[in-house]
Amino acid sequence: MPIVFTIDPADARPIYVQIMDEVRRGLAVGTLAPDEPLPSVRQLAAELRINPNTVQQAWRELEREGLIYVRRGQGTFVARTARPDRERTIISRQVAERALRDAFRHGLSRAELITELEQIEPAETDITDQTEKTDTKGAD
């Protein structure tokens, strides 16, 4: 499998949406390229220990969005029309919304969150380091 799917049953998003978002992430990060094969329903269901119908639903929705296509008898592939920049925008919106919700839960305002985000030094932790690297790659 070209990407490692990670899901969490306690997440507010249904599992099929989480699978869809994992494909978006792969496209945005660049680990999924057009015409790349995606795992079969059986393969991904067994891998994630989830109901095969859930994988089917995710594939169906992604196909409807034009991100993947099914070639009968051969499998499921990333569509050539998939646009990583568009998926990147969707993902950054989701990440921002999650951060805002978390800030509000802690009684913080949007302004306080933004101030703090801007003050974090890129090299402060390994995770931000990696984020920076990916950002540079994405900007190329």
Added chain:
Amino acid sequence: MSSPIPVNIDTDNPAVITSGLRKYYRRNRALEKLDLTVPEGAVYLLVGPNGSGKTTTMKILLDLVRPGEGSAKVFGFSPIADGPLVRAQIGYVPEGRIPGYEWMRIDHLLAHHAVYYPAWDEAYARSLITVLEIDLKKKFQKLSKGESRRVQLVMALAHRPPLLLLDEPMDGLDPVVRDRVIELLAAHLAETPTTVLASTHHIQELEKLADHLGVIRAGTLLAQSDTTTLHTRLKRYRIEAAADWTAPESLTDAIVRRNGSGPELALDIWGEEATVTSALAGSGSTVRQVSALALEETAVSLLAGQEKP
């Protein structure tokens, strides 16, 4: 207003349907008007405390126990009138050990079992035996609880029945084998159209496979629904409210569970998120967080909620 928690499942194709099942063992109540619906193709988790009637329900579907009142149908057939026909459609992993075959070696036990099922898939059985690391030369009576559970899983799965009844299938299995069993169940469902009714105390392990949940207590279903509805409708609201705050009237029946004594409260509430949030905000509280519940939390919330007077 009455409780908005769903107790009925609408389906045109029920694999299993029971209506008004009642069963007493002498004076001990096992089932009290049980109306269970398992749609065809569903993976239905039946969850509840010990003695709530899960095992009795499965035994009635197999006609191993007869109800005092009410009726059951499996793929449209009555287990009482058409017992052999119904049992041929079912793979059953019972809660305890299989009695009567203690002296048999596992390979002989499986061969004996296979004779009764024309659809027995020997190649599949062999692959399950390998994956589950079953020692065929052992005698059944020498097996530990976990080992006999693994043999029972092979017996239930290898004829690829349209209906699987799994009574605590994870019981006695070590964590690695449990994970392997869930993996092979997921693969099994992808390859074979199957309806599953499973009882379990390990909700967390099976929740990603499940698409329906039934919460049972004292022989009655407190809730029965597809998991998508549960996941979107039952949420935990963390609020801040004044000491004299009372829940808005529109929500009194929808509040399933309440935690905390203020000013912070956590409320599990049934309803559409936007409606609930605005009702809470309109009552003078601040909604800090709305979170979805994992299936286990949902079940615990529904069970615990019923304890309030």
